[in-house]
Amino acid sequence: MKISPLAPAQFPDLPVIAGVTFASAAAGVKYQNRTDVMLAIAAPGSAVAGVFTRSATRSAPVLDCQAKLGGDPSGAAAILVNSGNSNAFTGKMGVASVTALTQAVADLTAVPVGRVFTASTGVIGEPLPHDRIIAKLADLHKGQTEAAIKDAARAIMTTDTFPKGASASVTVGGKTVQIAGIAKGSGMIAPDMATMLVYIFTDALIGQKALQALVSRHNDQTFNCITVDSDTSTSDSLLAVATGASGVDVTGNADFAAALHGVMLDLAHQVVRDGEGASKFVTVAVTGAADDADARKVAMAIANSPLVKTAIAGQDANWGRIVMAVGKSGAQADRDRLSIRFGDITVAENGWRAPDYSEAATSAYMKNPELVIGVDLGLGSGSSTVWTCDLTHGYIDINADYRS
Amino acid sequence: MKISPLAPAQFPDLPVIAGVTFASAAAGVKYQNRTDVMLAIAAPGSAVAGVFTRSATRSAPVLDCQAKLGGDPSGAAAILVNSGNSNAFTGKMGVASVTALTQAVADLTAVPVGRVFTASTGVIGEPLPHDRIIAKLADLHKGQTEAAIKDAARAIMTTDTFPKGASASVTVGGKTVQIAGIAKGSGMIAPDMATMLVYIFTDALIGQKALQALVSRHNDQTFNCITVDSDTSTSDSLLAVATGASGVDVTGNADFAAALHGVMLDLAHQVVRDGEGASKFVTVAVTGAADDADARKVAMAIANSPLVKTAIAGQDANWGRIVMAVGKSGAQADRDRLSIRFGDITVAENGWRAPDYSEAATSAYMKNPELVIGVDLGLGSGSSTVWTCDLTHGYIDINADYRS
Numbered sequence: 001m002k003i004s005p006l007a008p009a010q011f012p013d014l015p016v017i018a019g020v021t022f023a024s025a026a027a028g029v030k031y032q033n034r035t036d037v038m039l040a041i042a043a044p045g046s047a048v049a050g051v052f053t054r055s056a057t058r059s060a061p062v063l064d065c066q067a068k069l070g071g072d073p074s075g076a077a078a079i080l081v082n083s084g085n086s087n088a089f090t091g092k093m094g095v096a097s098v099t100a101l102t103q104a105v106a107d108l109t110a111v112p113v114g115r116v117f118t119a120s121t122g123v124i125g126e127p128l129p130h131d132r133i134i135a136k137l138a139d140l141h142k143g144q145t146e147a148a149i150k151d152a153a154r155a156i157m158t159t160d161t162f163p164k165g166a167s168a169s170v171t172v173g174g175k176t177v178q179i180a181g182i183a184k185g186s187g188m189i190a191p192d193m194a195t196m197l198v199y200i201f202t203d204a205l206i207g208q209k210a211l212q213a214l215v216s217r218h219n220d221q222t223f224n225c226i227t228v229d230s231d232t233s234t235s236d237s238l239l240a241v242a243t244g245a246s247g248v249d250v251t252g253n254a255d256f257a258a259a260l261h262g263v264m265l266d267l268a269h270q271v272v273r274d275g276e277g278a279s280k281f282v283t284v285a286v287t288g289a290a291d292d293a294d295a296r297k298v299a300m301a302i303a304n305s306p307l308v309k310t311a312i313a314g315q316d317a318n319w320g321r322i323v324m325a326v327g328k329s330g331a332q333a334d335r336d337r338l339s340i341r342f343g344d345i346t347v348a349e350n351g352w353r354a355p356d357y358s359e360a361a362t363s364a365y366m367k368n369p370e371l372v373i374g375v376d377l378g379l380g381s382g383s384s385t386v387w388t389c390d391l392t393h394g395y396i397d398i399n400a401d402y403r404s
Numbered sequence: 405m406k407i408s409p410l411a412p413a414q415f416p417d418l419p420v421i422a423g424v425t426f427a428s429a430a431a432g433v434k435y436q437n438r439t440d441v442m443l444a445i446a447a448p449g450s451a452v453a454g455v456f457t458r459s460a461t462r463s464a465p466v467l468d469c470q471a472k473l474g475g476d477p478s479g480a481a482a483i484l485v486n487s488g489n490s491n492a493f494t495g496k497m498g499v500a501s502v503t504a505l506t507q508a509v510a511d512l513t514a515v516p517v518g519r520v521f522t523a524s525t526g527v528i529g530e531p532l533p534h535d536r537i538i539a540k541l542a543d544l545h546k547g548q549t550e551a552a553i554k555d556a557a558r559a560i561m562t563t564d565t566f567p568k569g570a571s572a573s574v575t576v577g578g579k580t581v582q583i584a585g586i587a588k589g590s591g592m593i594a595p596d597m598a599t600m601l602v603y604i605f606t607d608a609l610i611g612q613k614a615l616q617a618l619v620s621r622h623n624d625q626t627f628n629c630i631t632v633d634s635d636t637s638t639s640d641s642l643l644a645v646a647t648g649a650s651g652v653d654v655t656g657n658a659d660f661a662a663a664l665h666g667v668m669l670d671l672a673h674q675v676v677r678d679g680e681g682a683s684k685f686v687t688v689a690v691t692g693a694a695d696d697a698d699a700r701k702v703a704m705a706i707a708n709s710p711l712v713k714t715a716i717a718g719q720d721a722n723w724g725r726i727v728m729a730v731g732k733s734g735a736q737a738d739r740d741r742l743s744i745r746f747g748d749i750t751v752a753e754n755g756w757r758a759p760d761y762s763e764a765a766t767s768a769y770m771k772n773p774e775l776v777i778g779v780d781l782g783l784g785s786g787s788s789t790v791w792t793c794d795l796t797h798g799y800i801d802i803n804a805d806y807r808s
Contacts, residue, residue, distance in 0.1 A: 320528025
């Protein structure tokens with residue numbers, strides 16, 4: 001598959017996170033000739049936090065992870081992820097697959113079964129051939145190295161056209177703390193809690209509850225602020241693992257919180273940049289709403305509108321469709337106070353087209369691969385920013401014939 | 405433009421409605437070489453009811469119609485509609501255009517200005533060149549005939565590929581009452597109150613309040629149950645006109661109510677059949693929900709899901725995406741009670757793929773141009789049926805380069 005034109009130039013150099021090792025393998029769950037399983041193992045005492053899809057039909061691995069979070073943190077922890085099959089809507093067999101996989105990891109690695117977290121991503125409703133994964137566990141265990149995070153990012157891809165990674169380092173009390181994360185996601189992207197599959201590792205020292213609070217808070221401003229197609233996955237999972245190996249306590253540290261936010265936002269943006277068929281990366285920034293919730297309604301109505309997204313694909317400065325999306329959003333809006341900007345160009349204000357509107361200038365702006373749509377409702381101080389991509393023939397091509 | 409493959413074989417023979425006349429003309433509002441304005445005039449005493457978009461950015465004509473409904477019914481009534489420009493988000497100039505048009509009709513026809521209803525459909529945010537319409541009013545007035553309803557249906561089209569009409573006749577107390585309706589609509593279809601432009605005429609005798617109650621009730625089960633692209637228009641308007649010329653009082657008559665419902669449903673289905681780029685007409689029938697509202701949430705989540713709609717376009721029996729849509733809908737759902745049918749084929753039940761699922765049989769079914777997706781939530785007696793179409797390359801083609 002052709003790499004998204006919005007992809008970063010290269011996968012970043014991710015720092016080693018002391019206390020975490022990785023390995024990946026080709027288990028042939030569905031895809032051939034590529035890796036499709038990754039196993040990460042974190043040192044005893046690591047704090048593990050997570051956020052997950054709110055879907056009412058969420059998968060067996062998601063339910064298992066949710067039950068395990070916040071348990072006894074004294075043992076080591078493991079994360080086992082496969083692509084090619086989501087183990088969602090697989091009934092009792094799905095639960096049995098999770099039990100078999102987590103027990104097999106525990107037997108092999110001495111990680112307590114209550115600390116073995118799994119995720120599966122791919123087709124919904126097919127039984128997971130977990131024996132194929134179990135057959136690779138010994139190799140995955142033997143092959144653990146600190147440096148293999150990029151291979152892990154590749155192993156969890158489905159329709160992704162590039163692996164996604166991001167990192168940050170923070171100095172706290174003169175000592176350095178490292179954060180590294182990977183993600184997968186391209187379609188079925190409209191997170192309602194967490195999104196897609198995201199794994200973030202840090203050597204910071206922080207308790208489970210404090211880490212969970214940070215992750216939940218940042219999630220609401222990062223992964224919950226992106227949408228590719230308004231469809232919410234049954235498998236969305238984010239896990240953050242803090243090994244404490246740096247010995248640096250970051251509890252309550254604002255710099256660490258900001259760095260973690262940056263890594264999450266970077267990964268969230270990369271998911272949008274790999275949106276199925278995407279040719280434009282679009283920031284929708286809404287201000288002046290009655291409150292933040294209204295601003296988010298407007299931003300998401302714009303970001304999810306097929307008519308807005310196809311106009312952007314066609315490089316058409318069709319600001320009337322922004323008006324439409326504001327109108328349908330359900331948020332409080334006053335036509336005559338609304339203003340709309342494409343980049344720095346004010347296209348509409350005071351309930352009508354801006355007096356110095358230039359079709360030529362606006363059309364030229366629409367040719368950029370990265371666009372900013374600004375909407376000010378003129379009512380209050382509520383604001384929200386979300387990120388999305390356009391809707392192109394590529395999206396139809398991918399989804400009219402891929403059983404995902 | 406190629407006519408939708410889902411179009412009816414021909415425009416129906418609509419009955420003459422005693423007390424209503426029509427004419428259409430080419431005013432050159434935007435389109436060239438076609439009619440783009442229609443004027444209908446109804447006899448004095450006609451009851452006029454209507455439902456309109458709930459959009460917060462609804463157009464000047466919508467606001468004017470809403471203000472006029474329920475006024476003094478003693479005079480004649482007029483409906484003036486143009487295509488090519490929606491007069492939405494046109495600020496004070498938009499209001500001035502409505503005033504100019506309604507006053508010009510009143511001056512020419514002796515219809516009280518408070519009974520002149522207008523609608524405009526097409527591009528948002530451009531000033532309406534209302535002088536071009538006013539220049540045609542004398543011709544439109546002189547040309548009024550009872551039989552010209554089909555030409556009126558053509559004049560109000562925008563991206564529609566065929567004109568839409570439907571009719572019914574009902575016998576009440578041994579006498580016949582006629583109903584005839586026309587509609588336009590193809591994209592920006594996700595009604596939240598009424599939808600698109602719909603005009604229904606009857607010679608029945610019925611008061612304004614009784615007619616309004618009927619129209620509002622039926623609207624909720626017809627036009628409010630269709631979606632093409634989840635985008636709600638700024639111009640959606642439905643007007644129903646009862647001239648009373650038959651002398652048959654239908655107040656409280658169940659047969660008349662059913663016939664009116666049938667005409668509205670027929671027109672609603674025709675809008676879906678002309679959905680931009682549509683190749684499949686899809687009925688989504690949800691049963692077993694906790695309540696009707698939950699059933700509707702699930703039905704609309706399925707009908708609006710880009711992943712479901714692209715799978716249908718690809719004739720892919722991808723029922724996993726139905727599971728996804730149920731999960732994201734926000735309705736109460738229990739994975740293990742859910743069952744899914746494509747036509748008569750049960751594809752999933754008891755939280756997993758049906759035991760006798762046949763990929764070949766299901767794939768064969770997906771090749772039909774008309775599909776029924778049945779979902780039973782297994783929780784209660786709530787139900788909802790909605791209608792939609794698939795999402796194809798045609799939708800992208802139309803909307804990536806049409807400034808509508």
